[in-house]
Amino acid sequence: LAKTTQPISMDSYEGQEVNITCSHNNIATNDYITWYQQFPSQGPRFIIQGYKTKVTNEVASLFIPADRKSSTLSLPRVSLSDTAVYYCLVGASTGGFKTIFGAGTRLFVKA
Amino acid sequence: GEEVAQTPKHLVRGEGQKAKLYCAPIKGHSYVFWYQQVLKNEFKFLISFQNENVFDETGMPKERFSAKCLPNSPCSLEIQATKLEDSAVYFCASSQSTYGYTFGSGTRLTVV
Structure with a gap:
């Protein structure tokens, strides 16, 4: 299973765009890349999923280069409520195949 | 409903006691997963089910952990003879399609 590496923490200010990059050098051909958000005392919440190039939904964009060895989650104009851990x-x-969680990136958004 | 329901929210057990956690997946979801989250956000996969059948149990410490997903009943995760290191938040998730898992709010198990 591909292992992922993310920054441990990031700080930002309200209204800024935040980009969190994840490295996954051993990604397999069949693997998808998925990002989750977790608030304290809650379960992780699905944000976005992609296979290659760019995916955008109402909350985020996901950029995946051609070699797929990394991906970048982009959060436009963050607010205080985006303070969370991102996996x-x-x-x-x-299917029921296990997915490995990395350590996550703790994003702290300041006023 | 469209949520994964986990009970209880909190569970305290003395070392050596049994702990049983429950999870009601979203109706229509075929896959159920159990994860254990310990300090520093680390998640450990325990087991997955496809309907009532075990799909992947490679993460389960089999000597003390067991799990079931029976028809028309909540799924369960049982820990016999709990140890201090079993203290964690246990998350259940269910899935049907290509769009990731839906997680419950977790059960915080404290072993004292």
Whole structure:
């Protein structure tokens, strides 16, 4: 299973764009890249998933270069409520296959 | 409903006692997963089910941990003879399609 590496923490200010990069050098051909957000005392919440190039939804964008050895989660115009831990996961997108969580990136948004 | 329901929210057990955690997956989701989250946000995969069948149990400490997903019942994770290192938050998640897991709010197990 591909292992992921993310920065341990990041600080930002309200209204800024935040980019969190994840390295996954051993990603397999069938693996998808998924990002989750976790607030204290809650379970992780799905943000976005992609396989290659760029994916955008109402909350974030995910950029994946051609070699797929890294990915970048982009959060536009963060607010205080985006303070959370963000996890990058690499694995099969379907079925009961286990997905390995990395240590996550703790994002702290300041006023 | 569209949420994964985990009970209880908190559970305190003395060392050596049994602990049983429950998870009701989202209706229609075929896959159920259990994860253990310990200090520093580290998640450990325990087991996954496809309906009532074990799909992947490579993360389970089999000597004390067991899990079931029976038809028309919540899934369960049971720890016999709990140890201090079992103290963690246990998350259940369910999945059906390609779009990731839906997690419950977790059960915080404290072994004293």
